[in-house]
Amino acid sequence: MVEGRQVFDLLWLVPAIPLFGAIFNCLLGARAGNLIVSIVGCGSIGLAFALSVCIFRAFLDLPPEDRMIEFCVFQWIAAGNFLAPIDLLLDPLSMAMITMVSGVSFLIHVYSVGYMEKDKCFARYFFYLNLFVFFMLTLVLAGNFLVLYIGWEGVGLCSYLLISFWYEKRTAAAAGLKAFVVTRFGDFFFALGIMLVFVQFGTIHFHSVFEDPAKVIDSRMAMWIALLIFAGAVGKSAQIPLHTWLPDAMEAPTPVSALIHAATMVTAGVYLVARCYPIFELSPVSLQIVGITGLLTAFISATVALVHTDIKRILAYSTVSQLGHMFLALGVGAPAAAVFHLLTHAFAKALLFLGSGAVIHALHDEMDIRNMGGLRQYIPATFYTFTIGALAMSGIPGLAGFFSKDAILHATFVNGGFLMWALIVITASMTGFYTFRIIFMAFFGEKRWDVHIHHPGTVMVIPLVLLALLAAVGGYMGVPHVLGGGDRISNFLAPNFGNPEVHATAEPSNKGVALAAEDETAVVESEEAAESEKVLEGVTAETLAEGEGHAPAGSPEMLLMLVSAVMAFSGVGLAYFFYVTPEGREVPAMLSDKFGAVYNILTNAWYFDKVYKAVFIDTYMLMSEFFWKAVDTAVIDHAVRGVAGSLLGGGSIISSLQLGLVRWYATVMVLGAIIIILYI
Amino acid sequence: MEQIFFYTAFAIAVISAASVVLQNKVMYSALSLIITLLTVAWIYAMLSAPFLAIVQVILYAGAIMVLLLFVVMMFRYDETEHKRLRPDLLGVFSVLVAVIFAGVLVSLFSCSCFENAPVPADFGSIKSIGSVLYTQYLVPVELASVLLLVAVVGAVMLAVKR
Amino acid sequence: MQPEVIQSLLQIGPTHYLVLGATLFSLGVLGFLVRSNIIVLLMCIELMINGAGITFITFCRQLGSLEGQVFVLFAMVVAAVEIAVGLSIVVLVFRNRSTLDADKMEVLKW
Numbered sequence: 042m043v044e045g046r047q048v049f050d051l052l053w054l055v056p057a058i059p060l061f062g063a064i065f066n067c068l069l070g071a072r073a074g075n076l077i078v079s080i081v082g083c084g085s086i087g088l089a090f091a092l093s094v095c096i097f098r099a100f101l102d103l104p105p106e107d108r109m110i111e112f113c114v115f116q117w118i119a120a121g122n123f124l125a126p127i128d129l130l131l132d133p134l135s136m137a138m139i140t141m142v143s144g145v146s147f148l149i150h151v152y153s154v155g156y157m158e159k160d161k162c163f164a165r166y167f168f169y170l171n172l173f174v175f176f177m178l179t180l181v182l183a184g185n186f187l188v189l190y191i192g193w194e195g196v197g198l199c200s201y202l203l204i205s206f207w208y209e210k211r212t213a214a215a216a217g218l219k220a221f222v223v224t225r226f227g228d229f230f231f232a233l234g235i236m237l238v239f240v241q242f243g244t245i246h247f248h249s250v251f252e253d254p255a256k257v258i259d260s261r262m263a264m265w266i267a268l269l270i271f272a273g274a275v276g277k278s279a280q281i282p283l284h285t286w287l288p289d290a291m292e293a294p295t296p297v298s299a300l301i302h303a304a305t306m307v308t309a310g311v312y313l314v315a316r317c318y319p320i321f322e323l324s325p326v327s328l329q330i331v332g333i334t335g336l337l338t339a340f341i342s343a344t345v346a347l348v349h350t351d352i353k354r355i356l357a358y359s360t361v362s363q364l365g366h367m368f369l370a371l372g373v374g375a376p377a378a379a380v381f382h383l384l385t386h387a388f389a390k391a392l393l394f395l396g397s398g399a400v401i402h403a404l405h406d407e408m409d410i411r412n413m414g415g416l417r418q419y420i421p422a423t424f425y426t427f428t429i430g431a432l433a434m435s436g437i438p439g440l441a442g443f444f445s446k447d448a449i450l451h452a453t454f455v456n457g458g459f460l461m462w463a464l465i466v467i468t469a470s471m472t473g474f475y476t477f478r479i480i481f482m483a484f485f486g487e488k489r490w491d492v493h494i495h496h497p498g499t500v501m502v503i504p505l506v507l508l509a510l511l512a513a514v515g516g517y518m519g520v521p522h523v524l525g526g527g528d529r530i531s532n533f534l535a536p537n538f539g540n541p542e543v544h545a546t547a548e549p550s551n552k553g554v555a556l557a558a559e560d561e562t563a564v565v566e567s568e569e570a571a572e573s574e575k576v577l578e579g580v581t582a583e584t585l586a587e588g589e590g591h592a593p594a595g596s597p598e599m600l601l602m603l604v605s606a607v608m609a610f611s612g613v614g615l616a617y618f619f620y621v622t623p624e625g626r627e628v629p630a631m632l633s634d635k636f637g638a639v640y641n642i643l644t645n646a647w648y649f650d651k652v653y654k655a656v657f658i659d660t661y662m663l664m665s666e667f668f669w670k671a672v673d674t675a676v677i678d679h680a681v682r683g684v685a686g687s688l689l690g691g692g693s694i695i696s697s698l699q700l701g702l703v704r705w706y707a708t709v710m711v712l713g714a715i716i717i718i719l720y721i
Numbered sequence: 722m723e724q725i726f727f728y729t730a731f732a733i734a735v736i737s738a739a740s741v742v743l744q745n746k747v748m749y750s751a752l753s754l755i756i757t758l759l760t761v762a763w764i765y766a767m768l769s770a771p772f773l774a775i776v777q778v779i780l781y782a783g784a785i786m787v788l789l790l791f792v793v794m795m796f797r798y799d800e801t802e803h804k805r806l807r808p809d810l811l812g813v814f815s816v817l818v819a820v821i822f823a824g825v826l827v828s829l830f831s832c833s834c835f836e837n838a839p840v841p842a843d844f845g846s847i848k849s850i851g852s853v854l855y856t857q858y859l860v861p862v863e864l865a866s867v868l869l870l871v872a873v874v875g876a877v878m879l880a881v882k883r
Numbered sequence: 884m885q886p887e888v889i890q891s892l893l894q895i896g897p898t899h900y901l902v903l904g905a906t907l908f909s910l911g912v913l914g915f916l917v918r919s920n921i922i923v924l925l926m927c928i929e930l931m932i933n934g935a936g937i938t939f940i941t942f943c944r945q946l947g948s949l950e951g952q953v954f955v956l957f958a959m960v961v962a963a964v965e966i967a968v969g970l971s972i973v974v975l976v977f978r979n980r981s982t983l984d985a986d987k988m989e990v991l992k993w
Contacts, residue, residue, distance in 0.1 A: 703924070703985045707915050711817055718824035727895045731903055738907050738930055742914035747922055754926045757907070761933045768900060768940045770952050780959050785929070785966050792970045793922060796977065814916040822909040829901055840944060845952060853949045854956070865960045872964035879971040 048099040051092060052112050052129055055139055056178035058089045063171035070164025079154040082167035086150050086174055090143035097140050100131070108133055108536050111184055111248065118187075123239070130184035130247055133534045134380065138181035138312060141384050144511075145304045145391050146174045148504035152395050153296040155501035156402060166206060166294070173199035177305050181312060186235045186245040189313070193231070193277065196306045197224050203297040204290045216289040223286040227276015231313075234269030241266070251319040263323035270317050271331055278310025278364045281338040285649050287361055291353040295398030298353060303360050303390035308383045311367040315376045318538060332372020332457060339365030340464055343471040348633075348643040351408050352397045352483065355475055359434070360390055362468065366449050369465060375452030376538045377531040381518075382445035384530075388515045389433040389442055392508040393476070396427035399497040399505065400483055404490055410479055415488035422502045424484050426509040431480055433512040435473035436609040441516035443606070450605050451598055466608050473612025481620035726767060734760040747793050751786065758782045770845045900941040908934030919986045921973050925966060932962050 062085030070078045100108060110131040118125040150170060157166050176199060180192025205217030235245060241258050242250050254263065274280070279287035290302050301307070314321060314331060321328050339362045346358035363386045370379035401408055403420050417424045433440035436447070446469060454462040497505075518530050619629050633640040645651065737760065740753035762777035843849055854862055911930030918924060936955045943951025977983055 703988070704916060704919070707912075708814070708817070711821065711912060711916065715817065715820050715824070718821060718828070721824075721828065723895050724893050727899060731899075734903060735906055735910070738910040741923075741926055741930060742910055742917065747920055750923050750926055754929060757930065758933065761907070761937060764900065764903065764937055765940055768937075768944050770940050770944070770955075773936075773940065773952055773955055776956065776959060780963060781929070781933075785963055788966060788970060789922065789926065792973065795974070796983065810917050814913055817916070818909050818913040821912065822905060825905045825909075826902065829898060829905070839947075841947065844944070844947070845949070850949060850952055850956075853953060858953055861957065865957055868964055869960065872967045876967045876971040879968070880974050 048096050049110050049112065049131065052096060052110070052131055052182070053114050055089050055093050055096070055143065056175050056182060058085045058092070059171045059175040059178065061085060063168050063175055066164050066168040066171060070168055073164070075158065075163045078164045078167050082171055083147065083150040083154065085171060086143060086147045089174070089178065090140075090147045093136075093139045093143045096131070097136060100133075100136050108136075109248075113184075123245075125185065125187045125245065127188055128184035128246075129182040129188075131182065133536055134312070134315060135181050137380060137384060137530075137534070139178055141387055142174070142177050142181060142305050145387055145508075146170075146177075146300060148507055149296050149300045149304075149391060149395065152299075152398070152501050152504040153294075155498040156296050156398055157294065158498075160294075162206070166203075169199055169202045169206070170297070170300070173203065173301060173306070177309070180309055183247075185247055186238060186250075189316075190232065190235060193273070193309065193313075194228065196301070196309060197221065197228065197277070200224075200290070200301050200306055203301060204293040206294055206297065207292070210292065212289075213292040216286075216292040220286040220290050223283050224276040227273045227283055230269045231273025231276075234266055234273065237262075237266050237269060247316070251317070254319050255323055258320075258323070260324050263320050264327045267317070267321045267324050267327035268330065270320070271314060271327065271334075274310030274313045274368075275334065276310075277313070278307050278368070279361050280310070280334050280365060280368060281341060282649070284338060284342065284361050285653060288354050288357040291351070291357050295353065295394060295401060298357070299391045299394030299398065302357065303394050304387035307360060307364060308367070308387065311364065311371065311379055311383050314368070314371050315380055315538075318371070318376050321371070328372050328374065330372075332369050332461070335365045335368025335370075335372055336457075336461055336464060337365070338362065339369060339468045343468045343475070345643055346475040347471060347478075348640060350411050352400065352410050352413075352479055353394075353408055355410075355479060356390070356393055356397060359393075359472065359475060362472065363390065363434075366446065366465070366468075369457070369461070370449040370452055373449075373452045373456040373461075375448065375456075377534045378445065378448035378452055380534060381530045382442075382449055384518075385433065385441035385445040385512070385515050388508055388511040389430050392426060392430035392505065392512050393434060395501075395505055395508065396423050396430060397479075399423040399501055400427075402497060402501075403495045405492050405495060407490060407492075410482040412489050413483040414486040414490070415484070417484040419494045420497065423497060423505065426505040427484070428480060429509040430512050431476040433516075434476050435613060436469055436605060437473075437613070438602075438606045439516075441512050441514070443609075444516035447602050447605055451601055454601055466605055469605055470608040470612035473609040474616045477613045477616035478620060481616055485621055723767070726763075730760050730763050730767070734764070748790075751789050751793055754789075755782055755786050758786065769840055772845060772847045772850050897941050897945050901938055904934045904937035904941065906934070907931075907937065910934075919984050921976070921983050921985050922970075924985060925969050925973075928965070929962060932958055 062081050065073075065081050065085075066078055070081075073081075111128060112131065113126045113128040116124070116126045150167075153166070153170065157163055160166060173196060176192045176195030178192075180189055180196060183189035183192055201217045201221040204220050205214045207213045208217075238250060239245050241262060242254075244250060258266070276283045287302055287307065291298055293302070321331065342358040342361035342365065346355050346362065349355045349358060363382070367379040367382050367386070370376070370382060399420060400413065400416060400423060403416070403423070404413065407413065429440070433442040436443045450462065450465060450469070453465055518533075642648065734757055737753045737756040741750045741757060744750045744753060758777060758781045762774045762782065765771075765774035765777055908931050911927045911932075911934060914927035914930065915924055918927065936958060939951040939955050939958075943949065943954075973983065976988065980988065982988075
């Protein structure tokens with residue numbers, strides 16, 4: 042126990058070590074050579090990971106009610122009653138996050154050593170990457186809003202730097218700029234939200250703000266704060282309507298996409314909403330908005346992913362879609378499920394990205410899946426790991442994604458109603474379709490390329506294998522009760538979100554004040570579930586009776602699981618039919634011909650970019666033109682020249698006083714002395 | 722007795738100082754200045770500052786004035802002073818300075834609370850000055866020596882022919 | 884003349900010395916203003932320093948502290964420095980411009 046406490050004192054080292062790595066790589070990296078850079082780069086993250094695992098073990102030894110550790114590094118700003126210490130907060134949520142972030146980052150760093158070995162800016166790359174990890178860990182460990190905001194902006198910066206990493210490429214530079222500007226749009230609201238929190242609560246400290254927000258603010262104010270914070274999350278996590286930067290961000294090196302745009306940074310928004318959940322709970326409206334945004338995002342981006350041909354963009358849209366799932370989970374009152382999905386998705390998506398990176402690497406920067414095919418024999422390791430990732434992603438039973446997605450589906454069904462559930466189940470099926478579309482098009486069929494294959498090195502394969510392992514078994518931390526599991530993730534996160542069972546149902550019925558007794562909620566839950574179920578499947582009275590009996594949510598949940606699994610399989614099957622079987626080969630082309638309009642909408646990603654260009658950019662251009670010609674040249678230039686001219690004239694008058702005569706100066710001095718004496 | 726000494730010194734000092742200002746020839750000005758400085762040393766001695774009086778004679782009337790005279794003698798007579806004093810300038814500036822002087826006098830006499838204060842026995846003795854100088858003012862003394870060194874080097878640097 | 888005035892003239896006090904200091908200082912200022920020879924200007928500066936020195940010494944005797952004397956000592960040091968550097972500058976100026984007239988040195992004029 043004592044030893045455990047000591048481990049917690051080392052908490053600040055978790056972000057500090059990557060920072061050290063970043064500084065080293067920044068200052069000395071260019072001279073040190075690739076070997077040292079990669080040792081420092083990976084080693085610092087590895088150390089941070091090891092440390093967070095140690096802390097995690099000590100953390101598990103604590104009784105659940107003690108699992109809230111605050112750690113003040115130093116006092117940063119103290120102005121009046123505005124206190125902003127750099128303090129860290131370790132609770133189950135941030136614990137889970139730092140372990141995931143440092144772990145996945147470590148694997149991706151190792152992978153990057155292989156992926157980037159030929160790049161001439163190797164040190165710069167690792168500098169950015171380490172810096173990113175530092176900011177990300179700061180973000181998740183933050184103990185108050187301001188520190189979180191530092192991390193938040195820091196990861197945004199690193200994301201920008203890394204997207205534009207190959208800055209000679211015009212599209213990469215533009216994509217970085219786009220990501221920066223679009224997320225800044227959300228960050229602005231987030232900053233406003235922080236200010237509002239300070240105005241309302243008089244503090245920005247998480248602990249004191251979330252202690253009992255209902256005492257300080259009413260539901261209306263909570264809604265404003267929640268919506269402002271959510272706007273920030275929307276920007277960072279690429280939700281509709283600010284999602285357009287993420288697909289473009291695929292200009293970044295692939296490991297960066299895996300790290301930042303799949304596993305860590307984009308999930309910061311989810312983390313933020315989960316962190317601020319006590320405020321969201323106060324306002325059912327804001328929760329509904331979160332849920333609906335998530336649902337729409339999940340659905341729309343999944344449809345776009347169906348038709349894209351760029352392997353990384355498919356994955357990007359898939360990421361957006363999965364983030365939508367998480368927000369949906371948050372919106373329907375299942376934050377634990379959201380965090381669970383966040384973790385499993387991080388493993389699976391990082392794996393998929395790294396796998397696609399290996400494919401791209403193998404085919405000499407070929408990203409179009411139409412130009413792949415038959416890769417199964419050439420890069421088998423990549424194929425197997427990629428398939429595991431895809432299975433986990435699509436929610437095939439037994440793998441990580443299944444359990445987390447199922448938790449979300451269940452919560453949606455119970456709290457969100459049938460329509461939302463149906464939409465999300467369809468989305469789940471589409472997930473299966475587009476991930477397996479990649480697999481079937483890239484790894485099966487005839488080869489549609491003729492380059493010398495570039496085999497991934499060991500440093501690239503090992504992270505793939507490890508991530509595949511995680512993606513496969515990661516789900517077992519949250520096996521729900523019905524399947525005989527302990528639902529450990531929910532229990533672990535309970536100090537953050539309260540009892541998951543209570544939340545899941547009490548939320549919509551009594552509007553945020555989760556006070557309903559256990560029994561009551563059980564009945565409510567089973568009734569609601571049973572009712573919806575009747576609509577769906579025409580369930581028999583026995584099931585209803587059974588539901589009201591000892592197992593509160595047993596069979597309906599099982600049934601839901603079955604449905605989602607079937608849907609996932611159907612998606613996979615459809616992909617198989619379309620892209621592998623000979624008779625299905627013609628169907629995609631036929632469909633796109635037949636539904637040309639729909640196909641166009643999808644390939645143009647629902648015209649978001651075009652509309653934005655028309656609405657914002659063109660208007661802005663017009664405005665700029667106006668201000669340039671009418672305001673700048675006409676008014677400001679004249680004003681500036683006028684000021685300069687008058688100064689020049691005045692100066693020439695005054696300069697005539699400068700005779701250059703010592704006597705004159707002395708006289709003036711004496712005159713001044715006389716004036717002073719007379720004054721006295 | 723004191724009155725005689727003081728008024729004599731006063732008269733010599735003012736006359737020689739005026740002569741510094743009004744003499745047309747630089748050499749005469751310099752010689753008058755020596756007299757003024759010696760008189761000031763006299764005044765210092767009357768004001769129970771014997772050490773300063775000695776230093777005044779050695780440093781000012783001796784070293785500095787020798788330096789000045791040397792430089793004056795380096796230039797030919799017609800080069801040093803080819804411009805007479807202009808009476809109009811003298812009139813205007815006399816008025817100016819008179820105003821200052823009057824102001825000082827007025828402020829001096831408006832608070833005529835100055836009585837002769839009792840002076841300790843060895844006030845201003847070399848021993849007491851030295852003890853103050855080398856304890857309390859040690860750092861300034863050292864800095865002054867550095868300043869002198871810099872001045873020597875600087876003077877040489879400036880005056881040396883290149 | 885009234886007896887009090889004679890009395891105060893005969894009774895030598897700090898005021899007398901201060902008047903002497905002020906006179907020397909004023910003469911220095913006057914000289915600085917009316918003369919144009921640089922060497923004389925330097926001499927006038929010496930006059931001013933001495934006037935100020937007398938004032939210092941007077942007050943320091945009046946207040947019974949030695950700080951004033953120390954100050955005058957430092958002033959002498961600085962005056963010596965000033966004369967040394969100043970004269971070498973004068974020599975340099977004369978070498979370059981063949982004049983000692985301060986009124987003719989107006990190249991700094993804008």
